[in-house]
Amino acid sequence: MILGGAEEIGANSCYLNLDGTGLLIDAGLHPRDRAERALPWLEGLDDRPSDAVVITHAHTDHVGGLPYVLRKLPHVRTVMSHATRDLTHDVLHNCAKLLKSDVTRWFPKEALDYYKRDVIEMIRHGFEAVPYNEPWVIRGFNGMSDVSVRLHPAGHILGSASVHLSCNGMSILHTGDIQFDHQAMIAKAATPREHVDCLITEATNAFSDRPNDYAQESKRLAQFVNTVTNANGSVLIPSFALGKTQEILRTLYTLMRKGSIPQLPIYTGGLGVKISKVYDQHCYTEPMRTPGFEVSDIPQERIRFDQLFTADYMRKPSIVVASSGMVNKGTTSYALATAWLQKPNFGIAVIGYQDPETPGHALLHSGVDRPFDFGGRTMKRSCLIDRFRFSAHASLEGLLGLIMDVRPSTLCIVHGEPEACDHLALCVKERLPNTRIIIPRLGRSYVIEQGSTVARMGSA
Numbered sequence: 001m002i003l004g005g006a007e008e009i010g011a012n013s014c015y016l017n018l019d020g021t022g023l024l025i026d027a028g029l030h031p032r033d034r035a036e037r038a039l040p041w042l043e044g045l046d047d048r049p050s051d052a053v054v055i056t057h058a059h060t061d062h063v064g065g066l067p068y069v070l071r072k073l074p075h076v077r078t079v080m081s082h083a084t085r086d087l088t089h090d091v092l093h094n095c096a097k098l099l100k101s102d103v104t105r106w107f108p109k110e111a112l113d114y115y116k117r118d119v120i121e122m123i124r125h126g127f128e129a130v131p132y133n134e135p136w137v138i139r140g141f142n143g144m145s146d147v148s149v150r151l152h153p154a155g156h157i158l159g160s161a162s163v164h165l166s167c168n169g170m171s172i173l174h175t176g177d178i179q180f181d182h183q184a185m186i187a188k189a190a191t192p193r194e195h196v197d198c199l200i201t202e203a204t205n206a207f208s209d210r211p212n213d214y215a216q217e218s219k220r221l222a223q224f225v226n227t228v229t230n231a232n233g234s235v236l237i238p239s240f241a242l243g244k245t246q247e248i249l250r251t252l253y254t255l256m257r258k259g260s261i262p263q264l265p266i267y268t269g270g271l272g273v274k275i276s277k278v279y280d281q282h283c284y285t286e287p288m289r290t291p292g293f294e295v296s297d298i299p300q301e302r303i304r305f306d307q308l309f310t311a312d313y314m315r316k317p318s319i320v321v322a323s324s325g326m327v328n329k330g331t332t333s334y335a336l337a338t339a340w341l342q343k344p345n346f347g348i349a350v351i352g353y354q355d356p357e358t359p360g361h362a363l364l365h366s367g368v369d370r371p372f373d374f375g376g377r378t379m380k381r382s383c384l385i386d387r388f389r390f391s392a393h394a395s396l397e398g399l400l401g402l403i404m405d406v407r408p409s410t411l412c413i414v415h416g417e418p419e420a421c422d423h424l425a426l427c428v429k430e431r432l433p434n435t436r437i438i439i440p441r442l443g444r445s446y447v448i449e450q451g452s453t454v455a456r457m458g459s460a
């Protein structure tokens with residue numbers, strides 16, 4: 001049963017009942033919705049068994065609902081990779097901050113109690129960290145079946161993992177958010193390619209036919225930086241604090257080392273800096289492109305919030321990497337963008353996914369000198385803007401490669417817009433006509449059988 005993230009990128013959470021042992025994979029907070037779909041739909045569990053929560057990675061849409069889930073299911077084990085455990089702490093405190101400034105009349109107010117500082121500090125002590133590629137067991141309660149679990153590097157962000165489950169001969173692989181191409185920092189996924197009975201896969205990029213081409217996009221970014229800085233302007237890169245910030249810093253550093261762009265001051269700040277420290281702590285132990293490379297090796301100036309509009313980057317060519325990635329109102333990137341918009345020689349490089357309802361999306365689709373609604377303010381854009389694709393998600397090609405290798409009897413498609421889920425389903429139908437394909441609906445149960453073993457997504 002999908003409790004969040006069905007035909008959208010939402011409060012991702014998938015409930016599985018394997019021969020009487022229940023587990024949740026992920027416990028997300030919706031990136032935007034603050035009403036019914038803000039948190040995983042736990043009411044759907046009724047009195048179904050729940051023994052463990054396995055977290056695939058520390059992005060808000062996968063871990064941000066954890067305080068709520070653990071308040072409702074206080075008895076469950078919470079398991080994740082070592083790096084995810086270290087990241088989750090900062091991410092949850094940030095979720096608490098976001099929620100406080102973002103409560104709508106629909107949001108269950110009592111849920112805010114789960115995000116108090118002392119509650120987060122308390123629950124984090126119960127998080128269990130496990131290494132990649134080694135099996136561990138969720139013991140079935142009251143004689144129910146044991147479930148063997150292995151995490152595999154998913155190539156998405158630091159600590160990201162795919163989850164491989166086996167129970168009484170049945171195997172299930174949940175990809176989590178996955179990337180089969182190398183990024184600048186994180187090495188590509190190392191998912192086992194053996195047959196599974198059921199594959200649950202993300203589909204974020206499945207509607208785009210463009211493969212990821214880091215080299216090409218780096219070249220375009222270098223051209224953009226050169227155009228702006230040659231005109232004595234500065235470049236703003238709105239960036240998610242976790243993942244995108246570290247990847248873009250590494251990309252900029254490489255471009256500077258190669259002489260593709262000049263040695264410019266790079267400004268960073270806020271949560272991104274804290275997260276970079278966790279990247280550095282794991283630079284030898286996690287699957288990195290260059291083991292031992294530290295984000296702190298890249299010279300960086302701090303963004304000072306008391307000098308946001310008067311700092312040197314307003315006068316001297318510089319690059320400012322600031323969150324949020326979708327330029328949400330109230331964030332550093334939003335405040336800076338309002339200043340950037342008025343300067344014809346400045347530029348904004350958009351590098352991440354832009355939800356259609358965010359200021360980042362409005363910015364990206366704005367015309368020069370035409371009024372547009374920018375987070376509730378009418379603004380005009382004078383500065384340059386361009387979009388660059390540095391995706392941390394698998395291309396359609398990558399997803400089909402995995403699916404063809406593991407040849408699942410059942411395929412469940414989640415974590416994608418409806419057209420992405422449909423497109424992936426069509427492509428698989430052509431190639432594997434005997435595979436049962438499910439695009440699960442929120443809260444509906446599905447039964448997956450293999451021999452005498454029954455796995456239930458829910459408990460139909």
Ligand SMILES: [Zn+2]
Pocket residue numbers: 057059156177
């Ligand atoms: Zn993610």
Ligand SMILES: [Zn+2]
Pocket residue numbers: 009012059061062177415
């Ligand atoms: Zn996600």
